[in-house]
Amino acid sequence: MLCDDCGEKEAEVHLTSIEAEEMRSVHLCLSCADGRGISSDTEGIDTEKPPLVDFLEQLGSPGPKTPMPESSEPCPFCGTSAADFRRAGRVGCSQCYVHFETQIRGLLRRIHGSSQHAGKLYLSEASDITDRLGQISSMRRRMKRAIETEDFETAAELRDRIHDMETQA
Amino acid sequence: MIRAAEPLADRGLDWIRGGEEAEIVLSSRVRVARNLQGFPFPGRAGVEDRAEVVQRIRAAADHAESLDGGFFWEVDSLDPVDREILVERHLISRDLLAARRGPSSAALVLAEGCSCGVMVNEEDHLRLQALVGGLALDSAWRQVDRLDEEIGALLPMAYHHQFGFLTACPTNVGTGLRASVLIHIPSLVLTKEISKVLEGISQVGLTYRGLYGEGSEVVGNFFQISNQTTLGKTEEDLIDHLGRVTGKVIEYERRARSVLLTEAPSVLEDKVWRAYGILRTARSLGLEEMMNLLSGVRLGVSLKLLKSPRVETLNEILVRGQVAHLERAAGARLSEPEADVCRATYVRDKLAEDERDAGQAPADGSSDTTVVDRPPSGG
Numbered sequence: 257m258l259c260d261d262c263g264e265k266e267a268e269v270h271l272t273s274i275e276a277e278e279m280r281s282v283h284l285c286l287s288c289a290d291g292r293g294i295s296s297d298t299e300g301i302d303t304e305k306p307p308l309v310d311f312l313e314q315l316g317s318p319g320p321k322t323p324m325p326e327s328s329e330p331c332p333f334c335g336t337s338a339a340d341f342r343r344a345g346r347v348g349c350s351q352c353y354v355h356f357e358t359q360i361r362g363l364l365r366r367i368h369g370s371s372q373h374a375g376k377l378y379l380s381e382a383s384d385i386t387d388r389l390g391q392i393s394s395m396r397r398r399m400k401r402a403i404e405t406e407d408f409e410t411a412a413e414l415r416d417r418i419h420d421m422e423t424q425a
Numbered sequence: 426m427i428r429a430a431e432p433l434a435d436r437g438l439d440w441i442r443g444g445e446e447a448e449i450v451l452s453s454r455v456r457v458a459r460n461l462q463g464f465p466f467p468g469r470a471g472v473e474d475r476a477e478v479v480q481r482i483r484a485a486a487d488h489a490e491s492l493d494g495g496f497f498w499e500v501d502s503l504d505p506v507d508r509e510i511l512v513e514r515h516l517i518s519r520d521l522l523a524a525r526r527g528p529s530s531a532a533l534v535l536a537e538g539c540s541c542g543v544m545v546n547e548e549d550h551l552r553l554q555a556l557v558g559g560l561a562l563d564s565a566w567r568q569v570d571r572l573d574e575e576i577g578a579l580l581p582m583a584y585h586h587q588f589g590f591l592t593a594c595p596t597n598v599g600t601g602l603r604a605s606v607l608i609h610i611p612s613l614v615l616t617k618e619i620s621k622v623l624e625g626i627s628q629v630g631l632t633y634r635g636l637y638g639e640g641s642e643v644v645g646n647f648f649q650i651s652n653q654t655t656l657g658k659t660e661e662d663l664i665d666h667l668g669r670v671t672g673k674v675i676e677y678e679r680r681a682r683s684v685l686l687t688e689a690p691s692v693l694e695d696k697v698w699r700a701y702g703i704l705r706t707a708r709s710l711g712l713e714e715m716m717n718l719l720s721g722v723r724l725g726v727s728l729k730l731l732k733s734p735r736v737e738t739l740n741e742i743l744v745r746g747q748v749a750h751l752e753r754a755a756g757a758r759l760s761e762p763e764a765d766v767c768r769a770t771y772v773r774d775k776l777a778e779d780e781r782d783a784g785q786a787p788a789d790g791s792s793d794t795t796v797v798d799r800p801p802s803g804g
Contacts (some may be wrong), residue, residue, distance in 0.1 A: 359635025373589025
């Protein structure tokens with residue numbers, strides 16, 4: 257796509273604005289964007305910024321009420337540091353959730369309004385009896401739903417699995 | 426068993442046949458994000474770890490019943506046009522293309538005969554997904570749930586007793602579930618009710634975006650509505666909530682349609698027929714222009730102002746009118762002006778085909794039929 261202003265160079269800056277309920281898009285090359293006083297580093301048009309970054313940046317600025325979390329050390333498994341996490345808005349591995357647990361718990365509450373998983377349970381070798389009982393009740397819930405939606409094949413499968421698990425427990 | 430390196434052909438296009446509420450809801454999609462225990466997430470993983478993850482998932486896919494007879498492609502070994510075709514079919518994301526780093530670093534598994542599959546090594550090790558026609562979130566969820574059970578039994582997944590399934594981005598943690606509907610709501614846009622509806626959507630914990638996912642602009646009145654949060658609710662609650670809100674949006678759209686039909690029938694008819702006329706006769710057609718015109722025609726078909734094309738044809742044009750699909754059909758890479766010409770030809774032919782089937786008088790004057798079908802006046 258060519259620049260809307262000069263019509264010569266490839267447009268690299270894409271701006272969308274809403275004025276009086278009309279959506280307008282402007283596509284500019286770098287030099288024309290510069291001419292209009294817009295640079296790709298300018299705040300507000302940096303669309304490359306990953307989601308959460310602003311949010312995490314706030315987390316990272318220690319105020320009097322938000323003491324900086326205990327783990328300034330990077331994650332021992334993948335080496336992701338708190339700074340990496342803030343910059344990318346992504347953690348590096350499942351151990352990061354344990355290593356940065358305090359920060360993440362607060363973050364999850366703000367994003368999701370909760371930090372407690374309520375969906376499907378997953379059992380691994382390390383799961384204990386409570387996990388297994390939780391799994392059974394989650395499977396019962398899914399079986400009930402399968403029956404409601406007349407998916408009898410799934411319902412029968414779940415019934416058998418619940419039976420097996422109850423026998424084991 | 427799954428088959429590797431088969432030609433892409435028409436795989437993953439099953440949704441275009443439509444389903445419940447297909448005139449308004451194009452497709453329903455559910456995906457869950459999962460990661461393997463013991464490996465860094467893809468963004469942090471080295472070349473060897475990434476390759477090992479691809480291998481393990483491929484081996485598990487071989488034993489997953491839902492994927493039996495399905496297909497496996499390493500993204501890197503596909504030619505560039507095929508890669509783009511996968512993006513255009515919404516089977517892989519642009520992020521997956523960006524995430525690949527050499528051979529065996531990213532892959533796609535697709536079940537046979539349905540649009541259920543696994544994207545490997547995007548932001549998370551696994552993105553299990555199902556794409557179905559019309560409003561069918563339950564069916565999409567059941568496919569994904571089953572696949573998740575099968576794969577989860579074969580490979581240990583990263584899971585935290587309190588946070589649930591762990592993902593690279595904290596916005597996906599918990600259920601890892603993102604359910605979405607692709608919905609066509611032109612009358613809400615025309616009656617300017619749309620901003621209220623979108624505001625309402627945001628207030629009930631859902632979010633919307635354009636046809637091509639995160640950050641994409643809304644084109645042709647096609648909106649993707651999806652859940653925003655993934656933690657603290659069951660998968661079923663998330664799906665039901667989206668389904669209920671979608672039902673409401675459909676109701677508002679229908680109401681807006683009847684308002685338009687009552688208060689501005691001739692304006693509406695004119696808009697629909699002009700859109701059809703241009704699509705049926707244009708010799709050069711840009712992608713965005715095509716999308717906007719398809720929106721008008723879809724509305725016309727839905728309101729029975731037009732006898733043809735079928736909704737399925739409109740869905741198909743949305744997919745095959747995109748650049749990589751046109752390039753595949755032409756057997757060559759196309760410049761933008763060339764693509765616009767190919768697109769116009771493709772659309773004209775496709776609409777003519779449906780016209781013949783439906784017995785609708787041609788709108789391009791190409792036939793020797795002298796009787797021009799008068800559109801229903803609508804009041």
